[in-house]
Amino acid sequence: MQDLANDFEIPTALGFPALFEIIDGSDIPDLSARERRILAGAVNFHTAIDSHRPLRFNVYDGVDELTPRTTDDRTFDGRTRVFRNRRFSFVARATEPGSPIEGSPRFDALVSPAQRHLYVSPDEVLTRDPRRWEPRDPLRRVARRLRAAAPLVYDELRDLELRRHTGVLHKPATRRDYPAEFVTGGQHEEDRLILAGPAAPTAIPAVIIGVHWFELGGAERWAFETVRLARAAGLLPIVISNVDSHHPYIDRAELEGALVIPMSDPTGSSQPPGQEPLLRYLLERFDIRGVVVHHNQWLYDRLPWIALSRPDVPIVDSTHIVEYRGGGYAMSAVLADRYISTHHVISPALKRWMTDSQAVDPKKIVMSPLVGLTVDRAEPQFREPAADRPFTVAFVGRMARQKAPEIFVEAARRVHRADETVRFIVHGDGEHQGWVNDLIDRGGLAGVVERRTSEVPVSETMTEADLLAVTSANEGLTLTTLEALAFGVPVISTDVGAQSDIVPAEGLVPAGPHRAVRETADLILALSRDPAQRRALWEKEIQMEHSLLSHTPASSWFEGMVKEWSMSQPSS
Template structure:
């Protein structure tokens, strides 16, 4: 891909390193991009570090500007020569190309609401953080209106070309191109990382492109060792977009594309199909976003460029086939059941009457997961409960400051756990898991709770009804959710038999899911087919 000619403080060549492992991977990702976009060229990368919380800027069109903000520190420099060769109709320019890349600062979660500007933005931010539950109630009414109205998603015209791979010469190394949102904790990201592992096991070189601003805390995961990782920061120079993809398609024998929530790569599919119609494209879809359409509607719009849509829930299958009329043969329903349950032992808490009844939340602290609503439920149960109760809220994320503030009002009855605690321990300690999300596909935590023998009280969103006991599905609206969830949990406290009945129903649904095709098996077979 590239060779290091001079390395001062960066450490890619094994010398003195003033960067940590995450930062070095970011620099390597930037070097990958410029090597692919500039075959044969030599680049000098000046590496900057920003204050904590600032996002990396690695590939955007401002990188050729050799000046930067006063609060940036120059960490080192790196001179690399691209080893990429392409038959595209251009020659590498002579001399050195100077690039200033910014690896950002130490990771720091900040919610999008904090970044709102203008009078309206400031008003939304104030209401959101002064009255989160009331603000959420307004969001849910908006969701109701969109859901009732529905959406028509026009599809992009298909590419009608017949020439094959010989139209674009390529390298000999079999590769799969992956498009990801970012390299951070999340259910979709966990599945994406697993598919990258499966690609390596099949003998492919994974090429991993992300398009969302992020500190990419998962960029050092072992599944990415040996992969070509390119964390894009947008907007790219338009000339570099095609140059980057041309370099990638020329350097590697790309046998397939697997999309996991990457808008930039979705938008490039018509161009890719126009020059390489032989490359199969699949995507994996998780959550239907009622307010925005999200990646599911992007996938529908570009369905003529996608050979197969992988969905993880019956809701998404029915939406694509029933609502939008996609060919049933193109939609593959394969579950993520068992994806994250390997280290979780069956059993769970015994809900002993003399012990405090433990109510748990496991998930990211984001608007979608609504941890503030779980804490509202905790306040309700603390105030009016038939027996002693305690709460565990396990996770981290952009709403951490809000979670800490709300938790402090409840006192020692709420335990906060983070990455220093194993999730399996939380399930072992729990008598019930609460999923308070305002939207989901089918939560991995519900599968994990079932494996641990813990019943789940959930908002009735996405395909949660496929796994959760019918009586434990609660309205999505915040006040109705708190009221219904509190009532079900109080029943569990006083009636172990009813708790067991609900858990048995949940286990039966999970057993039925276990008989369905598994996403890991389907993907493994898919990649084996791409090797032939």
């Protein structure tokens, strides 16, 4: 594919499309592609919101548990012990000045120094399980110790607490009225609402894409695919993340040619309400043809400002799951409903929630499943277990609370007590991977449960698996379910989210931690001993998948949409 940067004459710096040029970079050492891209993204942000003068960037050493500090308020004044050991410095400035920001006393004071302070974690941190900041709240410390010692009890207590927040999910939420926030009595009554000015007639066609972070899960695979499709349609993708991370996949091929801005939290003082310096710069410098939101709260909060600045620009959000605590990103989409052109959902269950519970206009909803992102959708065939190895059950997912790998590990321990011939694989990375490894060791499962990280292709695990177990505490519709079916592997799952759209009742277990462990283990034992039952489950899941696939796949729908955007008239 031809380099989009050359097509549109986008400047490059540090090897990537950039909003800036380096004036003095003699001290910049050799950095990896990932490190350079994070650094370039940070400089993109700072030169965009302070585009009329050169800025000196000081880059520091840090510690393992510290994620990159790129845009948060402390990067302006450096007032934190994080910025102790300076590695190198350089000077850069925006290649094009933007409109002056009228700002506020708080904003003016923050940006007044002509230097910034950054930290980019080294690649070495990705080879181990980085320690996280210990919680200072005594209650959180107790909760963390309880989770380590008795994970299922912790899960039960957490679920009990979450039930207090589910009531709001079943009645329509009050939509956000953004202009009213700036009048007397409004949330931002002391701030001014100043919208973006027009873009130049020769501005480069672009699309703003908000992502969660540059890690790899189901939602992220889809987000990266939309970046690739936007670029293929001739649009410059401007990709903004808003969740702290080491961003191990920020240099993925799908992001080639994209302008990337990885934010660190919080960025409140640098983005005064009603003015939005970063977005204002982007809207005035580029011909923005569309906006797409993938689980990015920073961008959700600013959709009204974009919609008022560019009323003719389509705004699309893509949601996968209704979180138990207040609805999560799906609720963020509902709150911004009047400013969103199209809601993309990946499952019938989520569409029903939006229409039936939240009164979203069905005409604004597109239900397109995520299929074909990771596997070839050729007609699958059921795969019998290999005769030369034990029956194998796999868990594939992030080592995170939502995926509840502890349920799988405890179910494996229960199965092993009844049948020592069954083998297990836990495949995935994440912030809880060290804890999961400890659970496996403490459960006496070191020789029974094999741990795999993302260095091993998921396809290898699927090829060895005879059954996939999804033990999540909450879900949308997992890509791993679709992957397993394509490999001829049946799936059992907790009855959460939209999993029931593709897994029938006989493959579902209750989501409560102790019941989930007990019934998952019983189902594994039953299916390991009954090939006919296992085949029947897979065949029924394939039938349900075919029903789901009668809808246009998300990639095909999005590809057609961005082609229309690329051929539309320039936004004003």
